[in-house]
Amino acid sequence: MKNQRNVQLFSSLIKKSTHSCVFSQRHRFASATTLRTFHQNRCMTHQKDGSCCDQHRHQHHETNKESSSAVNPGRTDETYQKLFEGNREFVKRKLALDENYFSDMANKSQTPNYMLIGCSDSRVPPDQLTMTQPGDIFIHRNVANLVVNTDLNVMSVLQYAVEVLKVKHVIVMGHYKCGGVLASMEHTAHGLIDKWLGNIKDVQRLHKDKLDATETFEERFNLLVELNVVEQALNLCKTSIVQRAWKTGQELHVHGWVYDLGTGIIKDLEIEEKVWRDIAPIYKIRFPDLPYKSKPKNPQDYKAAQEKDNNEEEDVGVPQQRK
Numbered sequence: 001m002k003n004q005r006n007v008q009l010f011s012s013l014i015k016k017s018t019h020s021c022v023f024s025q026r027h028r029f030a031s032a033t034t035l036r037t038f039h040q041n042r043c044m045t046h047q048k049d050g051s052c053c054d055q056h057r058h059q060h061h062e063t064n065k066e067s068s069s070a071v072n073p074g075r076t077d078e079t080y081q082k083l084f085e086g087n088r089e090f091v092k093r094k095l096a097l098d099e100n101y102f103s104d105m106a107n108k109s110q111t112p113n114y115m116l117i118g119c120s121d122s123r124v125p126p127d128q129l130t131m132t133q134p135g136d137i138f139i140h141r142n143v144a145n146l147v148v149n150t151d152l153n154v155m156s157v158l159q160y161a162v163e164v165l166k167v168k169h170v171i172v173m174g175h176y177k178c179g180g181v182l183a184s185m186e187h188t189a190h191g192l193i194d195k196w197l198g199n200i201k202d203v204q205r206l207h208k209d210k211l212d213a214t215e216t217f218e219e220r221f222n223l224l225v226e227l228n229v230v231e232q233a234l235n236l237c238k239t240s241i242v243q244r245a246w247k248t249g250q251e252l253h254v255h256g257w258v259y260d261l262g263t264g265i266i267k268d269l270e271i272e273e274k275v276w277r278d279i280a281p282i283y284k285i286r287f288p289d290l291p292y293k294s295k296p297k298n299p300q301d302y303k304a305a306q307e308k309d310n311n312e313e314e315d316v317g318v319p320q321q322r323k
């Protein structure tokens, strides 16, 4: 029954069409909605310049209108449709510069040099701020750019970026006037997100003296944004993923940035290895499958070996110094 109905829908669409479409005939059992999507996509590639042919554009517009009101009235919203207009313009511009842009992109695997953990704030899109292109940055975003060691999402992204993509730089990018950081400075109940924001309250507790030394609320707010970036970057260094990479000689650098909404400028906090080196002895992980110079033979020798390790940079796991 369902297939019969789909065939009828398909037939009526074909009859409406002023020219035949080979692609549609291949998908005669597809649903009407899927068929229209296929049809549109096919037109986009047919035209090469990213635009839809006039005949199809009209047809898609009409069929979209029919299904929109029936399925999801939001689809007719002009602001929503602007996203697709933007996408068509994106395709058009890329193809104008390189007609093989998308086929090349689809035929090769990604090899980004950077991973970036940023805030979900809509005003801080990392690729636009850095004028980078699709394929350049592996991106993870969440409220207030946090690196929480029990967050399977950020940890999975980090593992894939470091172990598979072999990125050379992992960057935490915060931004001034961050709503998440601001909310963490309040005592108002915000619901579920308070559990997440508790991580920034920990940053406040860790750096209470520095924060209390500021004179204005704005200074305190800005400093907390920066300290939060530093702590999240250190959270990266604490992970076995980053430490294993360092221990095995993989080139990997951790950075902390703050973006200024008011100027558009990104500031490098230059935390990197020097801050990590101070706390490394506490968080250092010994990997049983990797060689260590002073592996203790007896349990009673452990303390001496540990002290020796703490004095050996190689075993502390800090990355190689830049030349």
Ligand SMILES: [Zn+2]
Residues within 6 Å of the ligand: 119, 120, 121, 143, 144, 145, 175, 177, 178, 179, 180, 181
């Ligand atoms: Zn933010």
